[in-house]
Amino acid sequence: NAGVTQTPKFQVLKTGQSMTLQCAQDMNHNSMYWYRQDPGMGLRLIYYSASEGTTDKGEVPNGYNVSRLNKREFSLRLESAAPSQTSVYFCATGQESSYNSPLHFGNGTRLTVT
Amino acid sequence: QQPVQSPQAVILREGEDAVINCSSSKALYSVHWYRQKHGEAPVFLMILLKGGEQKGHDKISASFNEKKQQSSLYLTASQLSYSGTYFCGTESNTGFQKLVFGTGTRLLVSP
Numbered sequence: 001n002a003g004v005t006q007t008p009k010f011q012v013l014k015t016g017q018s019m020t021l022q023c024a025q026d027m028n029h030n031s032m033y034w035y036r037q038d039p040g041m042g043l044r045l046i047y048y049s050a051s052e053g054t055t056d057k058g059e060v061p062n063g064y065n066v067s068r069l070n071k072r073e074f075s076l077r078l079e080s081a082a083p084s085q086t087s088v089y090f091c092a093t094g095q096e097s098s099y100n101s102p103l104h105f106g107n108g109t110r111l112t113v114t
Numbered sequence: 115q116q117p118v119q120s121p122q123a124v125i126l127r128e129g130e131d132a133v134i135n136c137s138s139s140k141a142l143y144s145v146h147w148y149r150q151k152h153g154e155a156p157v158f159l160m161i162l163l164k165g166g167e168q169k170g171h172d173k174i175s176a177s178f179n180e181k182k183q184q185s186s187l188y189l190t191a192s193q194l195s196y197s198g199t200y201f202c203g204t205e206s207n208t209g210f211q212k213l214v215f216g217t218g219t220r221l222l223v224s225p
Binding site: 044 | 116146148154155156157158161201203212213214215216217218
């Protein structure tokens with residue numbers, strides 16, 4: 001009963017390197033999200049996917065791409081990492097409408113770009 | 115635009131009460147509240163819907179004033195386990211759930 005699983009937990013990249021953050025859920029939720037969390041900034045939405053096959057930009061999409069591989073998996077890709085992308089990244093899932101249902105978060109990926 | 119939370123931080127003694135406020139410049143349809151402990155993921159506390167009643171469980175409750183676009187979280191007789199950062203997430207009826215989170219309120223409850 002894992003809920004939302006993110007891999008890796010930690011990552012250090014050099015400027016210009018690329019990587020993909022993975023997120024998988026076993027909650028049968030339609031919606032999936034990627035947030036980043038920086039000190040003093042709260043959680044900011046990068047991209048989201050309302051359902052399998054659809055993705056859309058959030059508040060801070062620049063420098064990122066996403067893939068909704070299937071209902072369970074939603075990945076976030078950094079094509080050319082920059083120090084400004086040093087952050088903690090959270091994947092979350094939710095039912096189709098959050099009006100009366102919560103978001104469920106994974107444990108996060110701590111990324112450092114040097 | 116991010117909702118504004120106040121205060122930014124609060125220190126309590128065990129058993130004291132606290133109120134955390136969340137204010138938005140946009141018309142709101144719902145407000146979520148989450149608590150995050152250091153190094154962990156945010157955990158859901160409650161949702162308040164436009165037109166809905168005040169919610170609560172145990173000694174944590176919340177209200178939503180849709181006319182003022184504000185929500186408040188009330189922590190009564192605080193316990194050590196209440197320590198953490200509290201975030202409100204607001205939704206403006208965009209047709210899809212896109213929560214915009216506030217910058218958080220740090221709460222420390224000491225013995």
